[in-house]
Amino acid sequence: MSEVTLTIDGRPVTVAAETTLLQAAAQLQIEIPILCYHEACTPNAICRMCVVEVEKQRLLQPACVAQVREGMVVQTRSERVERSRRTLLELLDSAVDLSDAPAIQAQMVDYAARPARFPEAERRSPPVLDDNPMYIRDYAKCVLCWRCVQVCAEDAQYTFALSFEGRGFETQIGTFFEQPMPATSCVFCGQCVGVCPSGALKPRREWLLEQGKRPDDILEQTRAERRRSRRSSPA
Numbered sequence: 001m002s003e004v005t006l007t008i009d010g011r012p013v014t015v016a017a018e019t020t021l022l023q024a025a026a027q028l029q030i031e032i033p034i035l036c037y038h039e040a041c042t043p044n045a046i047c048r049m050c051v052v053e054v055e056k057q058r059l060l061q062p063a064c065v066a067q068v069r070e071g072m073v074v075q076t077r078s079e080r081v082e083r084s085r086r087t088l089l090e091l092l093d094s095a096v097d098l099s100d101a102p103a104i105q106a107q108m109v110d111y112a113a114r115p116a117r118f119p120e121a122e123r124r125s126p127p128v129l130d131d132n133p134m135y136i137r138d139y140a141k142c143v144l145c146w147r148c149v150q151v152c153a154e155d156a157q158y159t160f161a162l163s164f165e166g167r168g169f170e171t172q173i174g175t176f177f178e179q180p181m182p183a184t185s186c187v188f189c190g191q192c193v194g195v196c197p198s199g200a201l202k203p204r205r206e207w208l209l210e211q212g213k214r215p216d217d218i219l220e221q222t223r224a225e226r227r228r229s230r231r232s233s234p235a
């Protein structure tokens, strides 16, 4: 296997030729912030949080997919990189409820992002979808990272219950023909909930607890719902 040597933040590192900049930086214990990237998913460079500056390249490069090259000189926290990440976080905060996304909130502190940078911006506020016994979908908190769609599809479950719908500001994760979850191919494996970074997907019992319901009442309610749901499922 061929190897290449590059410099990241002034430090040399030698890695295998197909290594991404994210992986190469990790070898030096340099942490590059991520948002849509998840180690269980195919990297897709949707969010641009992991962009880095590469000498002699006009555009910032997404470290999750950009591969190393011999002699590359990379800056992971140059002024341009920091400004890009800060603006991205401020835009995200202007449109999305990030109250259940501690990792993103920590990034906002790290990059001195101002939550009130775009006071005129409109926040997405679709209603919570509570249509199945297992989990709720609160897309007001969705950062459109695509992870849930990926694990529901080729990255894990091969179920294809989720997709994008709408365009631009109205873009949202959804089911085909906006069917309620029990009417889709969903098998309630919970993998989408496991990879969601923003609290948009959440176990229903946890959500009911947050709504102030008592644990005993929740158990009783959800058991009864599951019994009803099993009875109404086709044999």
Ligand code: SF4
Residues within 6 Å of the ligand: 141, 142, 143, 144, 145, 146, 147, 148, 149, 173, 192, 195, 196, 197, 198, 199, 200, 201
């Ligand atoms: S629901 Fe969660 S995992 Fe799915 S796109 Fe939104 S933030 Fe990402």
